[in-house]
Amino acid sequence: xxxxxxxxxxxxxxxxxxxxxxxxxxxxxxxxxxxxxxxxxxxxxxxxxxxxxxxxxxxxxxxxxxxxxxxxxxxxxxxxxxxxxxxxxxxxxxxxxxxxxxxxxxxxxxxxxxxxxxxxxxxxxxxxxxxxxxxxxxxxxxxxxxxxxxxxxxxxxxxxxxxxxxxxxxxxxxxxxxxxxxxxxxxxx
Amino acid sequence: xxxxxxxxxxxxxxxxxxxxxxxxxxxxxxxxxxxxxxxxxxxxxxxxxxxxxxxxxxxxxxxxxxxxxxxxxxxxxxxxxxxxxxxxxxxxxxxxxxxxxxxxxxxxxxxxxxxxxxxxxxxxxxxxxxxxxxxxxxxxxxxxxxxxxxxxxxxxxxxxxxxxxxxxxxxxxxxxxxxxxxxxxxxxx
Amino acid sequence: xxxxxxxxxxxxxxxxxxxxxxxxxxxxxxxxxxxxxxxxxxxxxxxxxxxxxxxxxxxxxxxxxxxxxxxxxxxxxxxxxxxxxxxxxxxxxxxxxxxxxxxxxxxxxxxxxxxxxxxxxxxxxxxxxxxxxxxxxxxxxxxxxxxxxxxxxxxxxxxxxxxxxxxxxxxxxxxxxxxxxxxxxxxxxxxxxxxx
Numbered sequence: 218x219x220x221x222x223x224x225x226x227x228x229x230x231x232x233x234x235x236x237x238x239x240x241x242x243x244x245x246x247x248x249x250x251x252x253x254x255x256x257x258x259x260x261x262x263x264x265x266x267x268x269x270x271x272x273x274x275x276x277x278x279x280x281x282x283x284x285x286x287x288x289x290x291x292x293x294x295x296x297x298x299x300x301x302x303x304x305x306x307x308x309x310x311x312x313x314x315x316x317x318x319x320x321x322x323x324x325x326x327x328x329x330x331x332x333x334x335x336x337x338x339x340x341x342x343x344x345x346x347x348x349x350x351x352x353x354x355x356x357x358x359x360x361x362x363x364x365x366x367x368x369x370x371x372x373x374x375x376x377x378x379x380x381x382x383x384x385x386x387x388x389x390x391x392x393x394x395x396x397x398x399x400x401x402x403x404x405x406x
Numbered sequence: 407x408x409x410x411x412x413x414x415x416x417x418x419x420x421x422x423x424x425x426x427x428x429x430x431x432x433x434x435x436x437x438x439x440x441x442x443x444x445x446x447x448x449x450x451x452x453x454x455x456x457x458x459x460x461x462x463x464x465x466x467x468x469x470x471x472x473x474x475x476x477x478x479x480x481x482x483x484x485x486x487x488x489x490x491x492x493x494x495x496x497x498x499x500x501x502x503x504x505x506x507x508x509x510x511x512x513x514x515x516x517x518x519x520x521x522x523x524x525x526x527x528x529x530x531x532x533x534x535x536x537x538x539x540x541x542x543x544x545x546x547x548x549x550x551x552x553x554x555x556x557x558x559x560x561x562x563x564x565x566x567x568x569x570x571x572x573x574x575x576x577x578x579x580x581x582x583x584x585x586x587x588x589x590x591x592x593x594x595x
Numbered sequence: 596x597x598x599x600x601x602x603x604x605x606x607x608x609x610x611x612x613x614x615x616x617x618x619x620x621x622x623x624x625x626x627x628x629x630x631x632x633x634x635x636x637x638x639x640x641x642x643x644x645x646x647x648x649x650x651x652x653x654x655x656x657x658x659x660x661x662x663x664x665x666x667x668x669x670x671x672x673x674x675x676x677x678x679x680x681x682x683x684x685x686x687x688x689x690x691x692x693x694x695x696x697x698x699x700x701x702x703x704x705x706x707x708x709x710x711x712x713x714x715x716x717x718x719x720x721x722x723x724x725x726x727x728x729x730x731x732x733x734x735x736x737x738x739x740x741x742x743x744x745x746x747x748x749x750x751x752x753x754x755x756x757x758x759x760x761x762x763x764x765x766x767x768x769x770x771x772x773x774x775x776x777x778x779x780x781x782x783x784x785x786x787x788x789x790x791x
Binding site: 308342344 | 470493497
Binding site: 228230231232233234283285340342344 | 634650
């Protein structure tokens, strides 16, 4: 069977609330990072507050929420997070969200790599039918990365966000199990 | 689209904790019923305790892993039984627990009608891949009924249950969605 | 190793190279956390979806486990440790015990690939079975194994388990469906084996 937690340059790892809250607090100092990630008004939280939030997320109803740290294979550094959240079990659809915390890791293919790993987990371990994501129109780098991972454009929430004095669309993208299987599994049912 | 909650002899309901507890007390007095339906030791609980248990279930809210129904006759709206579906969300399998507490309704087609509604719900609303159940080897009436409904015998765990000074096997059955669909197509009612 | 069947002196928790131990709340979480990052182990060990867990989370799980053991009394949990250096190498469980019916489910795993294929699993499984039958007095034990776990299937058959149920296509993994096999071993079968 395939090693489903490792990609080419990154791997999925468990979230340790201590480590993660420290790193995330640091990353949140970069308002561009926060504005790419978050549709709600961004705020600055202490390590303690972030840790509490993290622990609550991890403790919550476990069926359907899969939270991972992203670590670089080169030096095992914690470089980001990726979350799979099942929205509907009978339709087997889940939302995915990811972020890479340090700017120097942007534009290096890590996002596409980790998304491929996550999709393998989503389709061959959780056995979903489709994965959905939303992304802001002012994040072309991410949009391109998701297209490379196989996501297709399915719609837009027009003028969804209000930031910097203007309105922005939020794009909806999705990938189906059959599409991903065809691209990624040598033989499948 | 078909009517999921109405069969030919019965309809599905959600009962208030009070009314459900009332019949449960009555059914618990029939140890033959209990011994056909369950493998834990027969017992009798107070109506108060049972009501609290059903209320607690309501408080817990809807869980994607569990779907419970009570069953009433169309004729006289009598509460005669129940069925529950426990889902393995990952592998998309449902386990059925089904019973008719009112013994005058045994052997008259009510069970068949209930199982029909149960499988319809499981395969066309919950979209499961397979439905499984277990039964006692000393329950041949159930075995025949389930076979008629399309379940196939998949095995037997030897000496699983001890009752009346003897050992009894448990039988295990399963039906796959494609098998159920074929039955529906071949059988034009 | 097993001189006689009903020998009070035979150690239930000591094997040749491995022993059963309680949970070490300080050392074990880190080690088990590594196992959970190994998808191969996770997929051999259980049907639940493989997912990495932090040492912090495992610590909490151990506490929940000990609470369940105390309150529900339907579970026995052992860590498997290498006798040479007391290192945690696996875990073994007897769970979902139905006392009135005398039946239970067993589960066992050796966490790291380097520790497998050395006979540790076989030793631990024998000890687990002996405990189930000679101390818990169960009538039978069951084990569920995915059809792709050929090593486990071979081991269970070697120890006298019978394939009792084949749950067709009950498992969805790695893009295809697999059967889930239920193996059963009766106390009487095992006694006959050991005496023979």
